[in-house]
Amino acid sequence: MTITLWLEHAIQDADRRGLPALRPLLEALARATSALRNAGWNADATGQLDPRRDG
């Protein structure tokens, strides 16, 4: 699931559960998740390094 789609679903669910105050926290979490996924040590199934990632 992409982070954009994940965030959209998470905010919708939080609103449905009466937790609109979660939105800014989820947005911050999405930024952290993006950093996590882009870290250089992540493996991917192609076996090749993704050039977007750091060293």
Place this chain on the structure above:
Amino acid sequence: MADPRTIAELGQALAAGRVTAALVAERCLEAIAAQNASLNAFISVLADEARAQAREADAAIAAGRRRGPLHGVPISLKDLIDVRGVATTAASRVREGHVAAGDATVVRRLRAAGAVIVGKTNLHEFALGTTNEDSAFGPARHPLDPSRSPGGSSGGSAASVATEMAYASIGSDTGGSIRIPSAACGLVGLKPTVGAVPTDGVVPLSTTMDHVGPMCRSVEDAQLLFDVLRGEPPAAAPAREARGIRLGLLREYFMALLDAGVAGAFEDACARLRAAGVEISEVSIPHAGDIAPIYLHIVLPEAAAYHAVTLEHRADAYTANVRLRLEMGRYILAEDYVRALRGREVLKTEVDAALEGVDGLLLPSLPIAAPRIGAETVRIGGSDEPVRNVMLRLTQLFNITGHPAITVPCGTTADTLPVGAQIAGRLGADAALLAVARALEPHLGPGTSR
């Protein structure tokens, strides 16, 4: 003669009959009675039990059965540690009605060593926070300035030791919750190697990052307490002198966001160490920028798993901020948790590599001095930063990797608020870390104020 300041001094005075455990316990209880209303350090005071334990300790000493350096020493416990027959509140209304069926292993070990348990201290609700503000019992307050936080989550523990309500406290540390309040209040605080001290009977926050350890007034006291908490015969490393100790200074990420007063005190301490013959060279953690995302993606889902049922059925019993942070964890995907676990191994390797050729890693413990209660952001270098993120920034790495780390007072800011220096050691080499910290302690700073 002045009252003993440290456990080591008190132990000698008790053994020599210069003071009694009953008198020492009474003085701590008097300090609690005088100051707890303003500092809110204790959630429950076990006065009758403490007096009875102190009388027993005195009787044992008189009979020649002193059990060791903690015998007759008043100690407080963070109120997420089980004491048989007493509520473990975790500073939350979620725990209303709870009474612990037994002692946590660390409490059994403290009792066996003759310690006197004076009470249970305030904390950030369920240890999920760095300021102690979100507590069902109201915030604990800083001993030097009640408008400030003592740090957290073990804030009441730090306040209790800094004000002589206890000689030491046992806290927990999942992202820095022993080291942050210890640094903020001018104390020594040890987060041992992961797994070195048992966590059973301690309310969990993050099962793979929770640590239990001591908060006290000297490195020697930390060693004495650690030996008891780990439940094995003392493993003190040979004493060292400062000259010739090699430290790896973590700069880059770790010094990039520091309050000017903290930076000044820390740099002054480094200069004193160099003058004492300590060799300081710079080392780096290549993926330091990933520490916070990795931490977040481990701590939040692990906490959410423990709280899932009560979030469904008793959500209103949580403080609003803690509830929201726990809810965040319920949205983290399993694949991202696994990525974070992989990141943990990377950071562990990098910390091990940074430790090659040095006796320890050196960095500040806390980027800011004790923050004002209610402050959501703090201004550093021209920008406003979230208090919580800043306070965790320098400690959470060693919760992720499990390396032992200790904070030692290293001076004060211009406002006379304490600043701490942090030293981290090799996995499982807690005794070696303590020996290094003990050698450096006289050069780092003046220690806690009385």
